């Protein structure tokens with residue numbers, strides 16, 4: 001490829017090519033599946049991401065609870081595309097799309113495209129509750145997981161220092177908001193930390209010092225799964241002493257005290273938000289194509305409505321049809337299948353071949369609730385327990401990018417399976433809350 005001839009209009013240097021240029025924004029599950037489909041084809045593929053690594057979000061909770069180290073679940077794009085001669089990676093955040101000139105504007109410069117693919121995923125949705133957002137931690141980025149880990153370890157250390165009982169309660173109470181898979185898995189992992197790690201690392205505390213609350217707005221956990229999965233999960237969590245509050249939602253959090261819609265108050269300095277996501281994408285897409293959840297409306301071929309050469313895939317895409325009135329589920333399988341599908345479609349478009357509409361194949365859902373327990377809905381088979389957990393472990397292990405990463409995760413899991421030991425619980429960087437929290441005083445009522 002000829003790097004001496006960067007297009008004059010581009011301020012990010014890319015080699016000239018006789019092939020059509022496809023720019024992909026976002027190297028998540030969807031973007032990477034597309035890259036894999038179009039590697040070695042007669043196409044110039046340019047992947048932009050604001051990070052230089054792909055993140056395996058389903059295991060964020062394990063990093064947050066010190067079960068895994070972060071580098072075992074993130075994987076560098078340059079390693080992923082090594083040997084793919086037609087694929088280029090550029091580390092930049094895309095800020096704007098100028099659809100009239102087929103150009104993207106990034107924080108590092110601009111580049112033109114022949115086809116553009118939006119695969120930018122989602123970010124936390126706090127539903128306008130700014131105060132809750134300012135004081136809590138979401139789990140949408142590997143840095144969030146590390147923040148949760150550091151917050152947790154620092155607060156447990158501070159609890160050993162403080163002489164104030166109420167302050168200690170707030171430091172050792174953990175609130176997880178959202179009873180979907182991320183919230184349930186986080187609650188289970190924290191409960192196991194409390195059961196197996198706390199007595200070893202902090203012998204001065206009784207395990208009862210750490211309280212884990214899981215708050216869910218509707219009357220069941222894992223609402224997208226079967227009733228069996230939902231009720232089993234509730235039982236597993238209760239067995240692990242998680243306090244599950246159903247039909248309850250958070251209305252306020254000042255960094256030290258959580259208030260719920262039903263008027264309950266809980267002293268807590270640790271609030272982990274998994275209750276909702278919304279699409280994130282650069283500006284420039286006409287607002288009339290943006291639907292519920294800040295997703296981008298596409299046609300049956302994942303083409304963004306109103307544009308001839310812009311596509312959306314993964315969590316950001318909403319393919320609204322009679323069969324999918326709310327779009328496809330925002331899960332890894334849907335993102336991967338859309339990435340693969342679009343790869344084939346783009347080849348067909350370039351070769352003037354007809355397109356078939358996208359069809360999602362639901363391969364089932366899995367969620368784990370602590371070690372050796374999980375729930376599974378695979379077609380008409382609904383099961384729970386050890387076999388479901390084994391299946392969960394195999395599926396997740398095989399889905400992680402990179403042989404070395406799979407090896408590291410497998411090794412850590414094997415050790416933890418036999419010993420309940422997790423990785424070293426080091427406070428390497430100082431976690432500072434986004435906003436200073438009030439010091440707890442005895443005037444606050446503790447209603448646990």
Ligand SMILES: Cc1cc2nc3c(=O)[nH]c(=O)nc-3n(C[C@H](O)[C@H](O)[C@H](O)COP(=O)(O)OP(=O)(O)OC[C@H]3O[C@@H](n4cnc5c(N)ncnc54)[C@H](O)[C@@H]3O)c2cc1C
Nearest residue numbers: 026028029030049050057058094120121314315330331332
């Ligand atoms: C905690 C958690 C647990 C989950 N557990 C499961 C699970 O168990 N099973 C399951 O199926 N799904 C799970 N999911 C959902 C799953 O991770 C998502 O459905 C999937 O990641 C969506 O893939 P995507 O490619 O659309 O977006 P993402 O994977 O989110 O990737 C988006 C990419 O775009 C990049 N990006 C965003 N904006 C820009 C920009 N402006 N410029 C440049 N780059 C940008 C980001 O850096 C990122 O790399 C979980 C999600 C979370 C958060």
